[in-house]
Amino acid sequence: xxxxxxxxxxxxxxxxxxxxxxxxxxxxxxxxxxxxxxxxxxxxxxxxxxxxxxxxxxxxxxxxxxxxxxxxxxxxxxxxxxxxxxxxxxxxxxxxxxxxxxxxxxxxxxxxxxxxxxxxxxxxxxxxxxxxxxxxxxxxxxxxxxxxxxxxxxxxxxxxxxxxxxxxxxxxxxxxxxxxxxxxxxxxxxxxxxxxxxxxxxxxxxxxxxxxxxxxxxxxxxxxxxxxxxxxxxxxxxxxxxxxxxxxxxxxxxxxxxxxxxxxxxxxxxxxxxxxxxxxx
Numbered sequence: 231x232x233x234x235x236x237x238x239x240x241x242x243x244x245x246x247x248x249x250x251x252x253x254x255x256x257x258x259x260x261x262x263x264x265x266x267x268x269x270x271x272x273x274x275x276x277x278x279x280x281x282x283x284x285x286x287x288x289x290x291x292x293x294x295x296x297x298x299x300x301x302x303x304x305x306x307x308x309x310x311x312x313x314x315x316x317x318x319x320x321x322x323x324x325x326x327x328x329x330x331x332x333x334x335x336x337x338x339x340x341x342x343x344x345x346x347x348x349x350x351x352x353x354x355x356x357x358x359x360x361x362x363x364x365x366x367x368x369x370x371x372x373x374x375x376x377x378x379x380x381x382x383x384x385x386x387x388x389x390x391x392x393x394x395x396x397x398x399x400x401x402x403x404x405x406x407x408x409x410x411x412x413x414x415x416x417x418x419x420x421x422x423x424x425x426x427x428x429x430x431x432x433x434x435x436x437x438x439x440x441x442x443x444x445x446x447x448x449x450x451x452x453x454x455x456x457x458x459x460x461x462x463x464x465x466x467x468x469x470x471x472x473x474x475x476x477x478x479x480x481x482x483x484x485x486x487x488x489x490x491x492x493x494x495x496x497x498x499x500x501x502x503x504x505x506x507x508x509x510x511x
Contacts, residue, residue: 266316266320267327269313269316269317269320270317270320270325273296273313273317274325276296276299277292277296278463278464278465279463280295284466285465285466285467285469289318293314293318296314296317297310297314300313322386322411326386326387326388329366329385329387329390330387330388330389330390333366333367333387333390333393334367334390334393339497339498340495340496340497340498341369341493341495341496341498342367342369343369344370344372344373344374345369345370345426345428345452345495347428347450347452347488347505347507348370348373348426348428348450348452349373351448351450351485351486351507352374352377352424352450355424355448357374357379357380357423358379358380358422358423358424358444358447359379359380359382359421359422359424359444360374360379360380360381360382360422360423360424360425360426361382361383361384361417361421361422361424361425361426361442362374362381362382362383362384362426363383363384363412363425363426363427363430363435364384364385364412364427364428364429364430364431365383365384365385365390365391365394366385366387366390366394367390367393367394367397368383368390368391368393368394368395368397368398368405368407370383370426370428371383371394371398371405371407372394372397372398372401372403372405374424374426375398375403375404375405376401376403379424380406381403381404381405382405382406382407382408383406383407383408383426384407384408384409384410384412384415385407385410386409386411387409388409391407391408391409394407395407412430412434412435412438417438417439417441417442418442419441419442420441420442420443420444420445421444422442422443422444422447423443423446423447423448424447424448424449424450425439425442425443425447425448425449425450426449426450427439427449427451427452427453428450428451428452428453428495429452429453429454429468429494429495429496430467430468431453431467431468432451432470432475432478432479432506433467433470433474433478434467436478436479436481439479440479440481440482440510443510444510445510445511446509446510447509447510448485448508448509448510449479449482449506449507449508449510450505450506450507451475451479451504451505451506451507452495452503452504452505452506453468453469453470453475453503453504454468454469454470454501454502454503454504455469455470455472455489455501455502455503455504456470456471456472457501457502458494458501458502458503461499462497462499470504472489473487473489474504475487475504475506476506479506479508482508482509482510482511483508483510483511484506484508485507485508485509486505486506486507487504487505487506488504488505488506489502489503489504490502490503490505
């Protein structure tokens with residue numbers, strides 16, 4: 231399991247500690263214990279401060295660097311081994327619990343309206359099948375269903391998925407959802423007319439996206455530019471260098487690329503963001 235595939239830290243949320251009780255996990259994924267959560271929070275605080283090359287490294291490198299950090303803090307080799315073993319055993323349970331809390335908070339610290347770039351780029355587009363990757367509480371998934379799309383999405387945060395279904399029912403629309411991580415979800419081949427990647431990463435997904443899109447299908451991406459990390463720590467999965475999205479999706483036809491200053495959907499602060507809309511030939 232690659233940590234940065236699930237470690238998606240938005241501006242203003244990076245140091246926030248969950249104020250509510252951890253969300254209940256599916257039966258196959260027991261909730262992290264309080265001690266595991268503390269261990270994870272310490273690791274999380276460290277890794278969000280690391281340079282891009284660490285964010286892109288494999289688990290062996292990441293844990294090796296973290297072991298060095300713990301050693302500097304005076305931890306013994308046994309303590310370091312125990313901590314890293316706990317992190318490996320924990321997998322992404324603590325991160326899922328964190329996002330369950332964030333995404334279902336009574337006072338959200340993120341934009342609960344549909345992503346503005348998504349709205350703009352789908353205006354006038356004939357609805358088809360859409361997939362919202364890392365759909366959270368369903369702001370984009372529900373919006374697309376309202377516009378007539380056969381709207382589906384997935385996310386590992388089960389309570390957020392439940393909130394999305396509740397919202398869809400109240401609005402009288404149907405969405406298809408699945409509690410799953412990106413590596414476990416069946417993206418399919420030539421399945422989707424639209425794939426949405428808003429603040430969930432992109433560099434992990436190009437092969438899946440290109441294979442899963444129908445010919446003529448579009449991918450829409452919005453995330454933070456690396457300059458945004460000068461003001462706040464942000465997880466590497468949702469941070470991109472200048473023109474990096476263009477390189478990631480070089481096999482698609484780019485119809486719009488933006489590198490601009492705007493209010494980010496997470497953190498709700500003016501910052502530098504990047505946006506891409508591209509079509510499969």
